[in-house]
Amino acid sequence: LMSSVKEVAKRADVSVATVSRVLNNDKSVKAINRTKVLEAIQELNFKPNMLAKNLRKRASHTIVMVLPSWNNPMVAGTVKGAQRAIGSSGYSLIIGTSDWQSDIYENMLNTNRADGIIIFSSWANKAIVQKLNERYPVVLCNEYYEGIDLAYAAIDNKTASYEAVSELLKRGCKDIVYVRGAIDSSSVLNRLAGYKQALAEAGLAFRPDYIIKPANHQQITELLNKLVHQGMPVDGILAHSDLYATHILKEIKERALHLKHNVGIISFDGSYLTEITNPSLSAIVQPAEQIGFEAVNLMLQKLNNTKQSKKNELVILAHKLVIRET
Amino acid sequence: LMSSVKEVAKRADVSVATVSRVLNNDKSVKAINRTKVLEAIQELNFKPNMLAKNLRKRASHTIVMVLPSWNNPMVAGTVKGAQRAIGSSGYSLIIGTSDWQSDIYENMLNTNRADGIIIFSSWANKAIVQKLNERYPVVLCNEYYEGIDLAYAAIDNKTASYEAVSELLKRGCKDIVYVRGAIDSSSVLNRLAGYKQALAEAGLAFRPDYIIKPANHQQITELLNKLVHQGMPVDGILAHSDLYATHILKEIKERALHLKHNVGIISFDGSYLTEITNPSLSAIVQPAEQIGFEAVNLMLQKLNNTKQSKKNELVILAHKLVIRET
């Protein structure tokens, strides 16, 4: 049914080696032979079998990417950028989320189903990342691990957080809560550092109670209410994600969360969610698409750099504080 | 570095054929040999090279899935279900969106980078689907094509639409607009049919002007305003997607769209977006995860059914009308 290099070779009256060379743009092929081969390829509608090529080249030409979840527009943007970078590189992108068992991804690498792994999310702890990094190309998105030499793409979370909190302070907010992520990831720690820096510059004391660490959406309301009922007022919120912020907005509206309607809220991500809520959300906009794009490019560089500079590249992308109604 | 069947065979003191048989659960292997092989696999930490297996089996063990976009929670749900169905089947899922050139997907099939294709979205016109279906396993999500024998998973769009419009009529709405999708896909046509049926049963005339066909989000406002300004009132809207509905809500709030705040709105999909808007949106909830799950299962059946019943299966899943604030 499908024709092979053998048939192309016969038709073009050359050897399979020459056909392969044409397929791989080998400069050494004489022009006349190249033409004959290309014609034969056309006539036979030949499509190279990647299964064979992959085995021979010992590469799956596949990259696997781990995401924190599907239901997050920031993630969607990143994937979009990743797909764009994959483009016509000849590589395929396999995407999965971290609710899969972690060893699925390791297995993909072990069994040659993927050549490298891009990790978005704090799915993998430091030990896993370190272990992977010793054997396979690894690129991180949005996070990094102190002490591991890795390529990654992310924004400057500390500065972004500093700017957001400074904005709230400028408006007159005095009691600002940071609703942080559940894991001590680099983004959480850096945002925490930016938060502290902004308070310090304003001459305000840092109060650990104002760092809220919910295990899930539901807990946000619980923890914030607890704070308020203990006599600690809240007039500003830095939310770790748009999803957190939309949830807070909803709970305020439904009066489950006992905060004023006009509490200052700035969330991270700045996806389209911040525009469809009512009121619309102020946010630190992350260049999600760019992050995904750069992450894949870093990986493609790694995969194509045979014995070139091994130095890992860090790509820091620009964020933007966008003020909307909160 | 990596050990191969050859090394396992040597260590277990059997032939590579026997190793392969153990790997493939061939019952004919004597228990003692099976044990020896399994031990050797353990000791050598052997991982089979899928590149070789795929070539030999003439299968990539990969499925490609085409989505309409990334930024849509309904799509996210479908992908989540698809991933769950893939589970530990040994297959990988490659996902892409329809803004890629269509021939990328055909090329994946042609070059053995994928064994079958799942099409969500009306990315492919009938001719393309028909052509693909002649050569490769195809499964459709949410849509089907009249006259092509295909497996697909979807809800009963006509009944769902009928129920939504009936609900609006029951509330007293008389002038109901259907903001339809841009393509004459089966879902659009069926929803249109349900819309008409509901009107007919209520003794109301069908007015083609009340079917709005925006090319993009921005056009919704333009087209609806035009209708209203031409003296055709609007008191109910059936929206083709949650995204459309959230956009409508936003434009009403910003007074760009000249409709009353309390216009009845029911949207399709019923993703989490319908809960975070203010007011929250009434919607036909599609079982997105299930749809993705079933689609992948249909595909896996096709790929594993060597010479079994060729009859294509249709999976119709239950929808649900959920009334919220609109």
Added chain:
DNA sequence: CTGAAAGCGCTTACAG
């Protein structure tokens, strides 16, 4: 500039 040949790491008729 080209071809014959070996080989990537598996699986599977075939013979015993």
Added chain:
DNA sequence: CTGAAAGCGCTTACAG
């Protein structure tokens, strides 16, 4: 129940 051997469809030193 098992092994020797062929082969999946490519690529690539090697020799010329």
